[in-house]
Amino acid sequence: KPGATAEANRQDPKDTIFAKIVAGQIPCKKVYEDDLCLVFDDIAPCAPVHCLIIPKKPIGGVSDLDGEEHKKILGHMMVTIPKVAEIKGIDGYRLVINEGVHGCQSVRWLHIHIIGGKQLSWPPG
Numbered sequence: 001k002p003g004a005t006a007e008a009n010r011q012d013p014k015d016t017i018f019a020k021i022v023a024g025q026i027p028c029k030k031v032y033e034d035d036l037c038l039v040f041d042d043i044a045p046c047a048p049v050h051c052l053i054i055p056k057k058p059i060g061g062v063s064d065l066d067g068e069e070h071k072k073i074l075g076h077m078m079v080t081i082p083k084v085a086e087i088k089g090i091d092g093y094r095l096v097i098n099e100g101v102h103g104c105q106s107v108r109w110l111h112i113h114i115i116g117g118k119q120l121s122w123p124p125g
């Protein structure tokens, strides 16, 4: 997958495109925002609804998770997801986290894909 390189995964999250989105330096189609997280439409959607929920604090990925603050942030992101589903008017959906090179992560700022708006298949193709 383009972008999911070792170089991309060595990036400091503060140097990624999502850092610029959080800072308001580049635009996004914002779906929801609060003090801990931001949700916006993916620029290359793979389904009728494809949002990304990201923490506002820089966390590179799942392998960087540690400690109470991260538990609070990730728990908050999870309980925010049904709100996003309501905003988007979707019923069922799929959550995806790509981690590291083998997981095809291309932006080293933790994000959960929220994918829906159509009947998805399983296992994924």
Ligand code: 5GP
Binding pocket: 004, 017, 028, 029, 040, 041, 042, 043, 044, 045, 052, 097, 098, 104, 105, 106, 107, 108
């Ligand atoms: P990953 O491959 O790391 O799991 O997911 C990164 C996602 O970010 C991809 O689905 C990609 O389309 C999306 N993306 C990359 N750059 C941008 C951008 O500048 N704006 C938005 N909205 N999405 C982006």
